Amino acid sequence: KQEVTQIPAALSVPEGENLVLNCSFTDSAIYNLQWFRQDPGKGLTSLLLIQSSQREQTSGRLNASLDKSSGRSTLYIAASQPGDSATYLCAVRTNAGKSTFGDGTTLTVKP
């Protein structure tokens, strides 16, 4: 059974810092990995989708990498802003139609 772990559970940084969020998974036979953002009381917003054949994806200040062999993905946020404060979740898909989500990392960016 796929298990997805996100460490740390919470992270607080000053504005302007570059930061890395981690996602690890136990079964390396994945189809894709997706990073989401969730604001309090809201649904999830897809940030980046990395297919199993890809090593990384970039969108603006966000960069996600994937290392299947080690079972790890990282989400890099450059020049963090208070508006980046949210919970970030990764989801790993191994079988068609079913994803396993991590519990998320709650990020607070202080002005």
Added chain:
Amino acid sequence: DAGITQSPRHKVTETGTPVTLRCHQTENHRYMYWYRQDPGHGLRLIHYSYGVKDTDKGEVSDGYSVSRSKTEDFLLTLESATSSQTSVYFCAISSLENTEAFFGQGTRLTVV
């Protein structure tokens, strides 16, 4: 924002009563999903649909049933609600297999 609406947004119901949650989309996406989100468990897939009248079970399907008679609507039914089904329920849609592109705002269900 993607056209995906969940209703109701909040509901309190008594143990043993049936409850139906609705997910409505205006995007004409083929794939629809129901998840529940609980502290310490993340999001867990309940059921999903890959077309009209085509559905399959997810990780935590016991006690839940679904129906999709139209492309735009995916209904989640708790036949006899239990306190363990108190949770926040999210619907997701996608035009592509193997990805959840858009999530609804969630339905907070409390079973007392």
